Amino acid sequence: LGQNGASRFSRLRQALAGVSEKMLTQTLRTLERDGLVSRTVYPEVPPHVEYELTALGQTLREPLKALTEWSVLHIEEVITAREEYDGRTR
Template sequence: MNVTTNPRVELAGVHTAGCKNVTPVLNRVGDKWSMLIVMALSGGSMRFNELKRAIDGISQRMLTRSLRGLERDGLVSRTVTPSIPPRVDYELTELGESLRQPVKALGDWAIEHIECIRAAQERYDAAEADAQ
């Protein structure tokens, strides 16, 4: 078998050939702001400024970029209601709704293990400082 023509190496049950397809999705899911937007919208439709107030620390530019990315990926829909000024509402699509539970599970895991992670970071940092 010629490995240069068959990149389907299996690591822990995952075909690495599929990684290039999954990487953009994981980048979106791993994006801090996108996941906070998904969780904010889990309660229902919101307008831009409502989202901005709900997500502490996000800039207008970052919220705009994140919403566009989520819309492009099919996770969020944007509805413009013609009025003066135009009303724009954002809400999770069916696909976006399906992401809520995994995101919540990851958040719950992080909260449950934060002390272990911090302790490991302190041990690592102390070992690095001793090595220098």
């Protein structure tokens, strides 16, 4: 869910290439249940549904940004560790 407010399901699905529709639906439902995402249905034909981060969901932006930055900085070390592990366990 972007910084620009609400996103439609189809936009989220495009942004998350490789994620199945079923998995995205399940994840959005869980995030909604946890109070991190709000879901708004507009009574149109076909129905128009938008998802948006709640105030609680917004509080995750900084921790997730830090995790992303860490991942970028340490990806080579993670790959090396995986290769070493795989070499030992084959």
